[in-house]
Amino acid sequence: MSERILALVACSGLAWPAVPALAQPGDGQKDDQAEKFPAPPAGYDTRHDGIDRGKLETVEYDSTTVGMKRKARVYTPPGYTKEKRYPVLYLLHGIGGDENEWARGGAPDVILDNLYADKKAVPMIVVLPNGRASKDATARDPIPKQSPAFAAFEKDLLADLIPFIEKTYSVKADRESRAIAGLSMGGGQSLNFGLGNLDTFAWVGGFSSAPNTRPPADLIKDHAEAAKKLRLLYVACGDKDGLFRISEGVQKMLDDKKVPHLYNVIPGGQHNFKVWKSDLYHFAQLLFRDPGQETKGIESQPQKKATDKGDDEAKPASTNIGNAAYPRIHPDLRVTFQLKAADARKVQVVGNFGLGKGGPWEMERGEGSIWRVTTPPVIPGFHYYTLSVDGVQLNDPASDTFFGTGKPTSGIEIPEEGVDFYHAKDVPHGEVRSRWYKSTVTGQARHIMVYTPPGYDADHEKRYPVLYLQHGGGEDETGWSRQGHVNFILDNLIAGGKARPMIVVMEKGYASRAGAALRPAGPGKGDGSAFEDVVLKDLIPLIDVTYRTHPDRDHRAIAGLSMGAGQALRIGLTYPDTFSAVGAFSGVGKTDPKSAFGGVFADPAAFDKKVSLLYLHSGTVSLDEGIHKNAESLYNALQQGGIKNVVFRDAKGLAHEWQTWRYALFDFAPRLFPQAK
Numbered sequence: 001m002s003e004r005i006l007a008l009v010a011c012s013g014l015a016w017p018a019v020p021a022l023a024q025p026g027d028g029q030k031d032d033q034a035e036k037f038p039a040p041p042a043g044y045d046t047r048h049d050g051i052d053r054g055k056l057e058t059v060e061y062d063s064t065t066v067g068m069k070r071k072a073r074v075y076t077p078p079g080y081t082k083e084k085r086y087p088v089l090y091l092l093h094g095i096g097g098d099e100n101e102w103a104r105g106g107a108p109d110v111i112l113d114n115l116y117a118d119k120k121a122v123p124m125i126v127v128l129p130n131g132r133a134s135k136d137a138t139a140r141d142p143i144p145k146q147s148p149a150f151a152a153f154e155k156d157l158l159a160d161l162i163p164f165i166e167k168t169y170s171v172k173a174d175r176e177s178r179a180i181a182g183l184s185m186g187g188g189q190s191l192n193f194g195l196g197n198l199d200t201f202a203w204v205g206g207f208s209s210a211p212n213t214r215p216p217a218d219l220i221k222d223h224a225e226a227a228k229k230l231r232l233l234y235v236a237c238g239d240k241d242g243l244f245r246i247s248e249g250v251q252k253m254l255d256d257k258k259v260p261h262l263y264n265v266i267p268g269g270q271h272n273f274k275v276w277k278s279d280l281y282h283f284a285q286l287l288f289r290d291p292g293q294e295t296k297g298i299e300s301q302p303q304k305k306a307t308d309k310g311d312d313e314a315k316p317a318s319t320n321i322g323n324a325a326y327p328r329i330h331p332d333l334r335v336t337f338q339l340k341a342a343d344a345r346k347v348q349v350v351g352n353f354g355l356g357k358g359g360p361w362e363m364e365r366g367e368g369s370i371w372r373v374t375t376p377p378v379i380p381g382f383h384y385y386t387l388s389v390d391g392v393q394l395n396d397p398a399s400d401t402f403f404g405t406g407k408p409t410s411g412i413e414i415p416e417e418g419v420d421f422y423h424a425k426d427v428p429h430g431e432v433r434s435r436w437y438k439s440t441v442t443g444q445a446r447h448i449m450v451y452t453p454p455g456y457d458a459d460h461e462k463r464y465p466v467l468y469l470q471h472g473g474g475e476d477e478t479g480w481s482r483q484g485h486v487n488f489i490l491d492n493l494i495a496g497g498k499a500r501p502m503i504v505v506m507e508k509g510y511a512s513r514a515g516a517a518l519r520p521a522g523p524g525k526g527d528g529s530a531f532e533d534v535v536l537k538d539l540i541p542l543i544d545v546t547y548r549t550h551p552d553r554d555h556r557a558i559a560g561l562s563m564g565a566g567q568a569l570r571i572g573l574t575y576p577d578t579f580s581a582v583g584a585f586s587g588v589g590k591t592d593p594k595s596a597f598g599g600v601f602a603d604p605a606a607f608d609k610k611v612s613l614l615y616l617h618s619g620t621v622s623l624d625e626g627i628h629k630n631a632e633s634l635y636n637a638l639q640q641g642g643i644k645n646v647v648f649r650d651a652k653g654l655a656h657e658w659q660t661w662r663y664a665l666f667d668f669a670p671r672l673f674p675q676a677k
Contacts, residue, residue: 037266037278037282039278040278040281043114044114044277044281045107045111045281046107048113048114050361050376051078051114051117051376051377052113052116052117053078053109053113054075054077054653055075055080055621055653056075056103056109057074058071058099059071059073060072061161061164062160063133065155065156066134066152066156067135070133070161071130072127072128072129072130073102073127074126074127074128074165075125075128076125076169077112077123077653078113078117078123078379079380079416079653079654080123080652080653081170081651081654082651083421084418085171085177086169086177087124087177087178088124088127088165088171088172088177088179089124089287090126090157090162090178090190091126091128091180091181091182092129092182092183092185092190093128093186094183095143095146097186098132098139099128099129100128102128103128105273106273106280107277111280115285119332120285121284122289124284124287125169125171127161129157131153131182132146133156134152147212150185150189153189154192158193162178162200175199175201176231178203179205179287179288180203180205181207181280183208184207184210184243184271185210186207187207187208187209187213190204191209191213191214191219192212192213192214195219195226198229199229202229203230204230204233205233205235205236205279205283206234206250207275207280207283208238209235209247210246211243211246213246213250216249216252217253220253220259223258223259227260230259232286234264234282235261235263235264236262236263236264236265236275236282237264237266237269238266238267238269238275239265239267239268239269241269241270313330313331314328314330314336315329316328316329317329317335317412319382319411319412320400321398321399327396330374333377333379334375334378335378335412336372337349337361337372337373337374337375337396338371338372339363339387339389340369341389342369344365344369345390346362346390347388347389347390348387348388351383351385355383355384355412361373378414379654379657380414380415380659381413381414381654381659381660381662382411382413382483382659383414385409385410385412395410402479403476403479403482404474404475404483405474411483416659421489421492421493421662421666422662422666423485423488423492424491425491425492427454427495428454428491429454429487429491430456430490431487432450432451432481432487434447434448437538439538440538441513441533441534441537442513442514443514446508448539449480449505449506450503450506450547453490453501453503454495455501456503460548461548463548464501464502464547464549465500465502465503466502466503466504466543467502467505467557467559468504468535468539468557468568468579469504469505469506469559469560469564470506470507470560470563471508471563471564472560472563473563476508478506480504480506481506484658484661484662484665486506489665490504493669493670499670500672502669503547507534507535507539509563509564511531528567528570535558536575540556553576553577554580554612555580555673556579557572557613557673558572558579558581558582559584559615560583560584561585562585562586565583565585566587568587569584570597573597574597574600576610580610580612580613581614581672581673582613582615583613583664583668584616585617585660585665585668586617586618586623586624586656586661587618588616588618588630589630593638601638601641604641604642604643605642607643607645608643608645612674613646613671614638614645614646615646615671616631616646616647616648616649617631617649617667618650619650619651619654619656619660620650620651620652620653620654621653621655622655622656623656624660635648649664649667651663
């Protein structure tokens with residue numbers, strides 16, 4: 001066996017009618033050429049609390065091979081974002097299944113979510129297609145009718161499905177970033193298609209491969225080429241499976257021809273999902289690893305507990321106060337919190353403001369009345385949290401606070417590997433200025449934050465367009481600069497020539513008219529029409545008089561997140577003579593295009609003439625799942641109605657959180673205020 005590549009051949013999960021059971025090894029012993037794989041740990045295929053999860057969705061693609069639209073299921077890993085590119089595993093079903101079989105019986109999303117939470121697998125997209133390429137063949141048809149459809153799927157996969165996936169998702173489109181595997185009939189397809197198309201696939205797995213597998217002598221045309229190109233060949237089957245001899249024959253050919261592979265024989269394994277889930281668990285950990293690492297299972301690498309200051313790999317969070325050693329962030333994005341509380345009886349970290357899932361987390365008391373806990377891995381981005389000491393919620397004295405839950409609240413920044421568009425880089429920087437003014441609408445002094453771009457004070461003649469940018473419910477005018485890093489996002493975009501220098505104005509989104517009773521800040525609080533008047537009658541005139549702006553609609557945009565997105569839509573679309581661009585981040589409700597915002601969508605040509613951009617963006621999970629559907633529905637309706645100047649984007653796998661809105665601004669800002677050609 002080569003130390004570089006392993007092959008496991010596994011038997012399929014559905015019985016193969018009309019094929020008699022084949023003889024088992026005479027001595028009943030496991031093949032002596034098989035590798036020794038440990039049984040998966042208890043709970044590997046059940047949902048775990050406190051971890052982030054990927055998304056499993058159904059898609060349709062145009063199949064020129066079949067001449068119709070076909071369905072597939074697609075799994076995107078936790079934290080999926082278009083800012084990264086991912087490798088892809090094409091995972092095939094058995095003869096009695098379809099694109100839903102793995103999801104029904106194999107729990108692939110659960111297995112992979114758990115592996116990612118334990119840092120045992122490289123994040124990947126998994127495509128679960130219907131391996132029956134025919135307009136009329138179904139799982140209920142006799143095998144002779146289905147067989148040609150399974151063979152025809154090779155063309156559908158190569159010519160239609162793979163191009164669709166690489167156009168629709170953010171994937172790495174090269175052979176070393178593509179894998180194919182399957183169970184039973186799908187195992188045979190995977191060996192046939194994978195080994196027959198080594199310019200397309202570098203990673204191949206056959207689980208309990210069925211008799212559709214080509215004869216061993218015909219599987220590989222050039223064994224030396226296969227040995228050179230394959231990164232992993234995994235062949236596996238249970239030794240009590242009636243199709244065991246199929247995998248055994250493939251293994252012997254590979255061994256004779258010196259084609260590196262892994263061969264996994266599961267003791268007592270039969271033709272069922274217990275075997276195939278185990279295969280996926282092992283196979284997934286071997287995929288897309290650096291050259292020379294394919295045979296070293298990720299799960300075998302020691303994991304440091306890293307729960308104390310002595311762990312050199314854990315680092316203090318960037319949001320810590322001064323030189324505070326805690327909270328500490330580990331390389332796998334677990335977080336260790338610590339608090340000294342001599343008289344406390346119960347201490348918890350409360351993270352229901354966005355700090356992962358599954359909390360609150362109980363802290364354990366140690367020496368010197370030091371309480372400590374290490375959480376599961378936390379999704380990258382900014383998160384609010386508090387500490388609960390004997391039932392009383394307190395801010396963490398070691399972390400900075402941010403106005404974000406209707407009051408100052410502890411916050412922590414979890415770094416995202418390879419993502420730095422919102423970091424302070426070595427580029428010219430603008431300024432975030434604090435300004436007070438008297439509002440005629442409220443009769444009160446109001447506070448705003450204003451970003452001026454790099455070089456604003458150097459040229460006293462130059463004028464700039466303005467973006468009015470609103471925060472969400474429970475936050476205030478400091479949110480976009482402190483939690484969102486709007487200044488660094490704009491600095492970096494402007495330095496790279498990707499966005500036009502602009503002024504950004506951030507107001508507090510709550511207002512009550514002069515003489516009216518004051519209301520607490522929060523979602524749905526205050527007088528919406530009063531804030532609208534503040535923007536139109538107080539704020540815009542103030543900005544145009546105080547700063548060097550282009551005081552016209554073509555150079556004025558409004559956007560916001562969550563509550564602020566609703567404000568931006570209402571104000572921007574109701575007053576298209578004041579704003580030329582509108583952005584809504586995680587804030588689209590159910591909308592009737594025929595009547596919404598005073599009928600602004602009724603005349604598509606007039607809308608496109610006045611509104612240069614209507615930008616809709618959201619995450620896809622948790623609270624944003626419904627918002628995402630609303631935004632997509634509105635986008636589709638407007639497109640079908642003939643409106644062109646509307647854009648719909650999302651941050652897959654992200655929720656109603658600052659990381660989503662940072663991505664939104666990063667994509668939105670470059671679209672604003674295009675220079676006249």
